[in-house]
Amino acid sequence: MSGEPGSGRPKLSLPEVSTVTTLRQRNRALALKQVILAQETTRATIARDSGLSTASAGNLVAELIAAGLVEERGSVSSHGGRPITLIGPRAExxxxxxxxxxxxxxxxxxxxxxxxxxxxxxxxxxxxxxxxxxxxxxxxxxxxxxxxxxxxxxxxxxxxxxxxxxxxxxxxxxxxxxxxxxxxxxxxxxxxxxxxxxxxxxxxxxxxxARAEMWFGSARGADHALVALLGRGVGLGIVSAGQVAYGSRSSAGEWGHMVIERGGRLCRCGNRGCVEAYIGSDAILSAWKDTGGVFEGTGWRAIGALIAAAHQGDPAASTIVDEIIDCLGVALGGMVNLTNPERIVIGGWVGLRLMESLGERITAAVKKYSLSRPGDQFQLLVAKFGGDAxxxxxxxxxxxxxxxxxxxxxxxx
Missing domain, CATH: 3.30.420.40 (ATPase, nucleotide binding domain)
Known part of the structure; x- marks a missing residue:
């Protein structure tokens, strides 16, 4: 790299200028995301969490304020110094x-x-x-x-x-x-x-x-997590190194169609023995109906009625609930061995129903079907977001x- 005659300093090439510009854009984006995640924060906190100097963080915030994306929201007292100004997203x-x-x-x-x-x-x-x-x-x-x-x-x-x-x-x-x-x-x-x-x-x-739970919910702050969506369909968000996993063509996480029983129940996808064929809502209620279960609808109340009947000692309902928990344990236990999560978050309307009263049994089932070491390293949580996730x-x-x-x-x- 050539330098200017007599300057003693290297000349900044165009690729390096581009890199510096990109870095500034990245820092500005990081600051905006921090403000939205925190809802209220300070310039000093932004500097600390992003590894920037206080002056640099202050400049970035000033640019975001000028763009109309961030605003000052009064101040809080400091320990003997000047009041600290709060920063928040300009919601409107x-x-x-x-x-x-x-x-x-x-x-x-x-x-x-x-x-x-x-x-x-x-x-x-x-x-x-x-x-x-x-x-x-x-x-x-x-x-x-x-x-x-x-x-x-x-x-x-x-x-x-x-x-x-x-x-x-x-x-x-x-x-x-x-x-x-x-x-x-x-x-x-x-x-x-x-x-x-x-x-x-x-x-x-x-x-x-999974993205909602990472930003504002039960997976926030976790570098490695599994976020299960249990409803009529079944899906999974895999969080690895703080990012949702996509795979080569975005199909990573099609856990609902992972086969857990060779030649098992027919799944909507056309295969047999898929996770969804056992713990999707249609599969659950169809199995209960086949044993004589009587219920209204195919949604929240119907799944609630099944769980209530099991708690009340109904033999058919108890068998169905036992099977749901066991299948969920098999399906998630394999993922625990595969991904070593620190958290497993259960969401979706069926998942929320199950977690109302069966969380401890689900945790035990997952541990049963995973290796003891990774099985002792996760925490099972209910999703923060319900139907809005x-x-x-x-x-x-x-x-x-x-x-x-x-x-x-x-x-x-």
Missing amino acids: SAITIGADIGERGVAVELFDLAMHRIDREFRGGAKEESPEQIGDDIHEALRALRGRNAERWPTLLGVGLGLPGVVETAPDGSQMLYAQSLGWPPVPVRSLCDLGGVPVLAENGAKMQ VATGSALLPLEALIAADPAERGPR
Whole structure:
């Protein structure tokens, strides 16, 4: 590397200038994420957690304030010094949307920049729908939200979709949904939601629940975790080294279709013996019905009735619940051996029902089917987010895109 004559200093080449600029953008993004995660923090805390000098952290915060993304919120007293100014996200500066998409309908939720939910809209829910009908549901829900939030709509960062299947992203940025268990053909994400110039980002719903739990829930601060989504379908978010695992083409975490019994029950995906064929809600209630169980509906109340009947000593219900716990232990025990998590988080509406009264039994079952050493190294927790988990995690996709860009230069639309 050449230097300027007589200067004694190396000349900064263009690639190095680019590297310095990228590093500053990264630090600015890191500061913005810290502010959103903390909700309220200080310049000194940002400096400490990011490894920057206090002066550098102060400059980054000033840039974020100038961009309208961060604001000062009064002060707190210090130990004998000047009051310390609090910093928080400027909630009204932008909105982001997350949608929980299933084969029976959609739940679309609107959040501000501080990730406070400010509105929601549901469509469908009565019966299974085609991809075309699901697309109509999404657009109808978005129109309703826009109608009620017209003044804030120009600040929309984008829409995130949590989808029931594998979502692959092509080199050109286009995305395709592969929902084998629903019997759908490959579905272009754009056909489900196309909003012109508004960014639409998609990912598997279980990964979106894991993202929500990592940011604000029971997986926060964990470098290695398993976040299980138990509902009609079954999925898993695998957190490794503080990041959600995607695999080579984004299908990592299709745990619901891991075979736990050769030649076992027929699964919706067409294979036999999958995890979902034993602990998905349809499989659970079908097994209970086959033994004479009587219940209403196929949702929250029905699963609750099964667990209540088991607690009351009903032999058939007790057998079904024992089988659920054992199968869950087998499925998660293998993942404990494979990934060595520090936390296992159980979510989804079926998972929340099970964790209301069966957490200790589930923990024992997982330990039974894992090696003793890794089996003693995890903590089983219930997910913080209930029915909002996938929508919340999906709403983080546009927010993360903002953070990954230069947040001081690229604000809301």
